[in-house]
Amino acid sequence: MGNCCGKRKRENGCNDRKNSGDQILSPFSAEWKFKIDDLRNLSGCLYGKCHYDAKIPGLQYFVSVFRSTVDSGAWILLNVNGSNERNIRVECTFYIPSANVQSKNLRCIYKSKYDGILFPLFYKTSELFDSKSKLFVDEELTIIVQGSFRAPIPSVSKILTPISFKWKIKKEDLKEIVNKGSNDGHLCSGEISVSSFSHVSYHLSIYPNKIREGENEAQTELYLNVETGNEKKIEAIFDFSIDSVNYNHGNQSFWKEFKEYKTFLCSTENLFDPFEKYFVDGILTINFNGFLMAEETRISILK
Incomplete structure (x- = not known):
């Protein structure tokens, strides 16, 4: 640093x-x-x-x-x-x-x-x-x-489009995945198309019971998944936040094909601990905001 x-x-x-x-x-x-x-x-x-x-x-x-x-x-x-x-x-x-x-x-x-x-x-x-x-x-x-x-000032013109999503997840749906003991069990949000770009879309996913190799404690991970479509390169500047626990995480990524970005949320044990307050009335609310950027082409100008 x-x-x-x-x-x-x-x-x-x-x-x-x-x-x-x-x-x-x-x-x-x-x-x-x-x-x-x-x-x-x-x-x-x-x-x-x-x-x-x-x-x-x-x-x-x-x-x-x-x-x-x-x-x-x-x-x-x-x-x-x-x-x-x-x-x-x-x-x-x-x-x-x-x-x-x-x-x-x-x-x-x-x-x-x-x-x-x-x-x-x-x-x-x-x-x-x-x-x-x-x-x-x-x-x-x-x-x-x-x-x-x-x-x-950028030497190449770029298209910038905001992305924003509020995902509400039921505690019982996440608990079901954990009870099955599935390491790869996860939930996905709906796919959101980005009209400013050619065949670009994104969605969020959550793995509540991920155990990495060499680790004993299960943890919860959040993912941003982006399908880059016909764009040669996508830049994403974004953040996750959960207001009930003052969780904030911002980052940027640069992709040339379908990619995903993952971030650690908390341990699986803490996720379901009532004193941690991840769930409010049985609902985990994940706020997602940011921007997607791509170089402007003749096709996108016509659009």
């Missing part, structure tokens, strides 16, 4: 070309909220809701919070997904208004999804959750990031 703060930002040339006719400049301001219980029990990384930039096609961004294995507080990371063919420049400032915490003006060039801007909260773990820190209001941490994105 790259950290573009400090000296590295200058080495990457983040100060070059403040204004240029071959770039798209897009100011942004976004807010994320994280619950104190989720952060207190955090052993890895907690992701915030995904946002999509209005001016730069296919640019997705969100913040994540992670705790170090040592007693050195927490870190906030600004994640940016767009296209691996761009160098997306970001200038921004982090704010935690409740504690009057503000970063310097941070800069970075995102060359891959592993790059990012890190903002450290140098508190001891015990101090993070102390009321004296004033980080939490009504047991929530509010993080605001304001700044601007700058991205080169």
Whole structure:
């Protein structure tokens, strides 16, 4: 994971070309909220809701919070997904208004999804959750990031179409698959055709009882399946979210034929644990949003 703060930002040339006719400049301001219980029990990384930039096609961004294995507080990371063919420049400032915490003006060039801007909260773990820190209001941490994105204008015209889906799954249907002990048992949503492209469609699927080779614990996995049809290449920028458990996962993929993208949701045991609250009134609701992008051709122009 790259950290573009400090000296590295200058080495990457983040100060070059403040204004240029071959770039798209897009100011942004976004807010994320994280619950104190989720952060207190955090052993890895907690992701915030995904946002999509209005001016730069296919640019997705969100913040994540992670705790170090040592007693050195927490870190906030600004994640940016767009296209691996761009160098997306970001200038921004982090704010935690409740504690009057503000970063310097941070800069970075995102060359891959592993790059990012890190903002450290140098508190001891015990101090993070102390009321004296004033980080939490009504047991929530509010993080605001304001700044601007700058991205080169694509050399090849592309078609961009939004994709969005809310999938409601009955607990009893998933439980039936688990009771059968099937490793490959799964449910699929309906197939959705994308009229903007030639024979392109997508659907979601869920495997509630997947056991990988070398692992003992069954886990639940989500999949995005895309049929690329007659398109030579499809770019997908998308996110899954489950509001009842504050689950968010954003990513991007690049496909040249029928492909699938999988992500880990939780262990099978946690999925059906009533204290985890994946199900509300016996229903698991998965929100899916994003965009599909493809190069514009003469055929698509006529369409």
